[in-house]
Amino acid sequence: DAMVIQNPRYQVTQFGKPVTLSCSQTLNHNVMYWYQQKSSQAPKLLFHYYDKDFNNEADTPDNFQSRRPNTSFCFLDIRSPGLGDAAMYLCATSRDLQGKNIQYFGAGTRLSVL
Amino acid sequence: DAKTTQPTSMDCAEGRAANLPCNHSTISGNEYVYWYRQIHSQGPQYIIHGLKNNETNEMASLIITEDRKSSTLILPHATLRDTAVYYCIVSIPNTGNQFYFGTGTSLTVIP
Numbered sequence: 001d002a003m004v005i006q007n008p009r010y011q012v013t014q015f016g017k018p019v020t021l022s023c024s025q026t027l028n029h030n031v032m033y034w035y036q037q038k039s040s041q042a043p044k045l046l047f048h049y050y051d052k053d054f055n056n057e058a059d060t061p062d063n064f065q066s067r068r069p070n071t072s073f074c075f076l077d078i079r080s081p082g083l084g085d086a087a088m089y090l091c092a093t094s095r096d097l098q099g100k101n102i103q104y105f106g107a108g109t110r111l112s113v114l
Numbered sequence: 115d116a117k118t119t120q121p122t123s124m125d126c127a128e129g130r131a132a133n134l135p136c137n138h139s140t141i142s143g144n145e146y147v148y149w150y151r152q153i154h155s156q157g158p159q160y161i162i163h164g165l166k167n168n169e170t171n172e173m174a175s176l177i178i179t180e181d182r183k184s185s186t187l188i189l190p191h192a193t194l195r196d197t198a199v200y201y202c203i204v205s206i207p208n209t210g211n212q213f214y215f216g217t218g219t220s221l222t223v224i225p
Contacts, residue, residue: 004157031211033213042216042218043158043215044215045212045213048212057212088155090157090158092157092158094211096211100163101205102148102160102163103158103160103213104160105157105158105159106157108155108156108157110155
């Protein structure tokens with residue numbers, strides 16, 4: 001059974017049209033992450049939530065925002081998508097345990113920008 | 115920034131052991147070594163992690179050198195389904211545990 005669920009698997013949006021990607025988890029993990037993965041590249045961390053505390057990476061563009069309304073759900077908002085934002089977006093979760101903070105990833109949402 | 119270096123690609127014959135090296139010469143004392151793999155168009159999958167002792171689970175073995183500056187992931191009997199990109203990551207498993215992925219090794223298992 002899927003534990004980190006990302007919807008939709010494929011998303012098409014228009015240049016400049018806001019888009020929201022969603023992630024839900026059934027693991028009751030307190031940490032949730034968003035990564036961007038462009039074609040033939042490694043995943044790149046955008047930001048993460050530790051409980052309700054939001055932590056942005058220094059080089060994440062302002063165009064990317066996130067919301068976490070409760071433990072189970074986290075959203076990635078792209079306010080004005082550009083062609084360069086076409087990528088796979090991966091959500092991951094972990095529980096903060098000493099020495100065993102394993103991240104579990106969803107299958108990802110592939111975003112196309114037309 | 116990623117703190118690991120890995121070969122770009124490797125081949126392995128089906129049924130043989132696959133040994134994937136990783137260099138992490140600047141690893142700090144409280145950083146763990148994590149290995150993940152990513153099969154095409156899927157999310158990364160956890161394989162194994164360790165601090166300084168060698169580790170083994172149902173998927174793989176992790177050998178960490180005594181100075182902790184490098185490690186090797188061993189898949190004992192590679193199958194075609196092990197074809198994937200393998201990432202070695204060093205991170206501190208505390209608040210947030212941010213992962214900074216390196217370029218990874220693309221492993222191809224050959225029939």
